[in-house]
Amino acid sequence: MTITEVPERTVLGTRMLRKEDPALLTGEAKYTADLPIPGALHLAVVRSPYAHATIDSVDVSGALAMPGVVAAYSGADLVDLWAAPMPCAWPVTPDMKNPAHYPVAVSRAVYAGDGVAVVLATSATAAVDAAERVQVEYTPHEAVTDLEDALTDRVVIHPELGTNQSYTWPLLIEETPGAVDAAFAAAAYTVKERFVQQRLIPAAMEPRAVAAVPQPFGGDMTLYSATQIPHILKIMTALTLGIPEHQMRVVAPAVGGGFGSKLNVYAEELLCVALARKHKLPVRWTEERSEGSMSTIHGRGQIQHIELAADEQGKLTAMRVRLIGDMGGYLQLVAPGVPLLGAFLYAGVYELPKAYDFSCTSVFTNMVPTDAYRGAGRPEATYAIERSMDSLAAQMGIDPLELRRRNFIATDKYPYEAFTGLVYDSGDHDAAATKAAGMLDYEGLRAKQAAQNVPGARKRLGIGVSTYFEMCGLAPSRVLASLNYSAGGWEAATVRVLPTSKVQVVTGTAPHGQGHETAWSMIVAEKLGVDPADVDVLHSDTAIAPYGLDTYGSRSLPVGGVAIAQACDVVIDKARQIAAHQLEAAPEDLEYVEATFRVKGTPGKEMPLAAVAFEAFTAHNLPDGLEPNLEGHTHYDPPNFSWPFGTHMCAVEIDVETGQVEVLQYVAVDDCGVQVNPLIVDGQVHGGVVQGLAQALFEEAVYDTDGNLQTSTLAEYLVPSAADVPSITTGHTVTPSPTNQLGVKGVGEAGTIGAAPCIINGVVDALSGLGVHDVPMPASPLNVWNAIQAATSNQESNP
Ligand code: MCN
Secondary structure (H helix, E strand, O other): OOOOHHHHOOOOOOOOOOOOOEEEEEEOOHHHHHHOOOOOOOEEEEEOOOOOEEEEEEEHHHHOOOOOOOEEEEHHHEEEEOOOOOOOOOOOOOOOOOOOOOOOOOOOOOOOOOEEEEEOOOOHHHHHHHHOOOOOEEOOOOOOOOOOHHOOOOOOOOOOOOOOHHHHEEEEEOOOOOOOHHHHHHHOEEEEEEEEEEEEOOOOOOOOOOEEOOOOOOOOOOEEEEOHHHHHHHHHHHHHHOOOOOHHEOOEOOHHHHHHOOOOHHHHHHHHHHHHHHHOOEEEEEOHHHHHHOOEEEEEEEEEEEEEEOOOOOOOOEEEEEEEEEEEEEOOOOOOHHHHHHOOOOOOEEEEOEEEEEEEEEEEOOOOOOOOOOOHHHHHHHHHHHHHHHHHHHHHHHOOHHHHHHHEEOOOOOOOOOOOOOOEOOHHHHHHHHHHHHHHOHHHHHHHHHHHHOOOOEEEEEEEEEEEOOOOOOOHHHHHHOOOOOOOOEEEEEEEEEOEEEEEEEOHHHHOOOHHHHHHHHHHHEEEEEEHEEEEEEOOOOOEEEOOOOOOOOOOOHHHHHHHHHHHHHHHHHHHHHHHHHHOOOOOHEEEEEOEEEEEEOOOOOHHHHHHHHHHHOOOOOOOOOOOOOEEEEEEOOOOOOOOOOEEEEEEEEEEEOOOOEEEEEEEEEEEEEEHHHHHHHHHHHHHHHHHHHHHHHHOOOOOOOEEOOOOOOOOOOOHHHOOOEEEEEEEOOOOOOOOOEEOOOOOOHHHHHHHHHHHHHHHHHHHOOOOOOOOOOOHHHHHHHHHHHHHHHHOOOO
C-alpha cells in the first residue's frame, strides 16, 4: 500500500485532551500498591551487600522469631519452586552463554542487590525489619566493574561458563570482500572515536510493585504487577513456575511510567506468585526507592569504538563499530538484543555503501543487570554516529550541518534499501534539518558564537546538532525471528459496537503513560465516525485481552493502533452487509459517511451505525449466514518497522571557570508520520528529550571498584527536576509511512534518541576553540572542567 497524501481527517490530528488524565491527576487511578488485598502477606528480599561473593550459609531463624513473620527462606529452600530459570528471551547467538538465574541466589551473589533470602510477614514493615535479622555468611571475591577488565577474564564471575563473555555478534556487510579495509585505505578523511555510554538508573515515578492473588480452589492465580508487558509476563511466569498458562492471569493496573524498566520478568514477580501458591495466600511486594536502584534493571552501559571513512567531500564510504556491552550479573529478558537494535542504525540518516563492519561482545560484570531502557541500542548508535559526524566536520573544517546535508539519504530515494538490506519507509531529512535550523536561528547563532567565543571569554556559546533515524514499531515477526528474538511482533485488537452503539475496544498494548485510551479512541472515532467519548478502551488484563505483545519499542501505534484501524474495517464491512440487507441494496452501492450507511444516489435511503449495531444484536433479520453482533478482531503483523526521524538542535553556554553547562535553547523537529494526537506527540517528545538530556548532563550510575553502587539514592543520582530542564520547542514535519493505512510511525523514544548527542555536540562545539575534542557523559561541571583543563594543558605543552 502506498500513501501518497494524507486523507482529510476530522478527529486524527486534533489536540484532544487525554482521557486518562482526570483519574491520574485526582488520585482516582489505582496503582498496584493501592489495591486493597485483604490477608496478603508482605515479601521482603534480603539483598547481598557484596558485588561478588560465595554464599556460605543463610540462617533465617532470627527473622522467624520476629513478630508478624510467617516464613523466611534461603535460595536453597526455594529451588523446588522453579520449573526453569528466569527467562532471557533473546538468545542472540546459538552459543550465547547464559548462566542459570534464579529469583533467589543459592550459592553465589554476583552483584550488590542480588537477592539471597526472603521473608514473608503480615505487614511490610514487619517483613523489612525481619529481613535485617537474616544472617548470611559470605566469602567475598574480587569484583569486576570495568568492561575492558571483564573482557580479560582476569576474574571470572560465573565459573561454570569459564569466561565473562556472553556472546559476540558480528555484522559484516561488504559489496565485495575487503571493501571496508579498501575504503579506509582510500579515504580522504578518517575518524576514530571511543565513547562511553554510562549506566543509567531508570526512575519511573511509580516504583515496581507486585501482588499475587491465588484463587482458593482450582489453582488459578492473578498476578497484579506494575509491568509494561502483562502478556509476556503471563507466558513467562507460567513457564518458569510450571503453572498451566490458562490458570495465570496478569493485570497491570495503572502503571506510573516504565521507560523500559518494566519490560522485564523480575524475581519479585516470580517470588510473589510462587509463595502465594505455596502459602495459599496473597503475597505482595512494593519496591522501596533506594532498593529500586539495585533491584530493577539499569540502562545503557556500553563502550563504543567507531571509525568512519569519508571521501574529499566528506561523504561516508565505510564504517567500523566495535562495542562492549555491559550485561551486569545476569542476562535479563531482552538484554542481549539491545546492542543489535542499534547495530542497524550506526549510519543514521546517511547514505553508506556496503562497507560496514560491526561487532558487539557483551560481558558479565558484578553490577545490576542491564536491559532495554528508552531507545534500547538506538540512542547509543545515534550518539556514536552523530558525535563522529561532528568530529569529521571539525577535521574537514566545514559546518557540521553542511556535512550532514552532504550525506543525507535523498528524499526521492525512498523507500530506500539501506546497506543492511532493511528498507527505510520514508524520509525527508533536509526538510527536518531546515526547519530545525530556522527555529533555532542557526545562522544567527553562528554569527553570535563567532563574536562571543573570543580568547579569554568566560562564557562560551555552543551549537549542537543531531539527526536521527529510528527503527521502531518492533514489528515484523519474521525479521525479529531472523534476529533470534523469541517472540513475534504482531498486535491484536478487537473493536465491538455494543447494542446501544457505544464502542468497546480491546487492545494488546499495555500503556503506562502513553495515552493509548485517548489515541485508540481517536482512531476508532475517525474510522467509525463516532464520538471519541463513546469509545472505551480495555487493556492490560490478560483475562480481557488474552492476546497481545504489549508496549515497548515505540510499537504501540504503528502496530497496535493500526490493528485497531483494521478491526474497524472489519466492523464496517460487516455493518455494510447488514445495512445493505436492511436497505435492500447491494453492499457496494453503500457509502459510509458520518456513521451512516447511505445508498449512493438515493437520498434518504440510509441506516445509521447505531441501528445496524442493534440489528446485529437482535439478529432478527440478518443476511443468511451472517453471525450476530458487530465485532471486528484482527492480529496485525506489519510488513516493516516504522522509521521516524528528525533533527534536534540546541544552544548551550558554558562557564569555562566552573564547567557549568546551561542549555539556552532546545529545538526538536521530529517526523513520526501522521500524528494521531499532536498533544500526546509533543508530550512524548518533551519527556524523551528530558531523558536524553538527563543522560547528557546529569545521570550516571557510579560503582566503586568493589562493586558498591555509590549512587543508590536520588540524593546521589541526579535525575533532573523541572527547574533543571530548559524550555523545549517542538516542531514537526509529516512524512507519512507508506506501510500502514494510518501513515503513522512511532514517537515514544524519538526525543531520547536525538537529545544526548545534540547536547554533547553543543558542549564540544562551545569548547572546541579551547582544544576540547570530547566531553564524557554526563557533562557535569566536573567532567567539563576536567576536559577544559586537559585540553588547555595539552595546548600549553604542545603549543
Ligand atoms: N502517537 C501519535 N502519533 C504518532 C506517534 C505516536 O499520536 N505518529 C502517540 C500514540 O498514539 C501513543 C503515544 O504517542 O499514544 C506513543 O506511541 P508510540 O510511539 O507507539 O509508543 P508506545 O505507545 O509503544 O510507547 C512506548 C514508548 C517507549 S518504548 C518508552 S521507553 C516510553 C515511551 O513510550 N516510556 C514512557 N513514552 C513514555 N511515556 C510515559 N509517560 N511513560 C513511559 O514509561
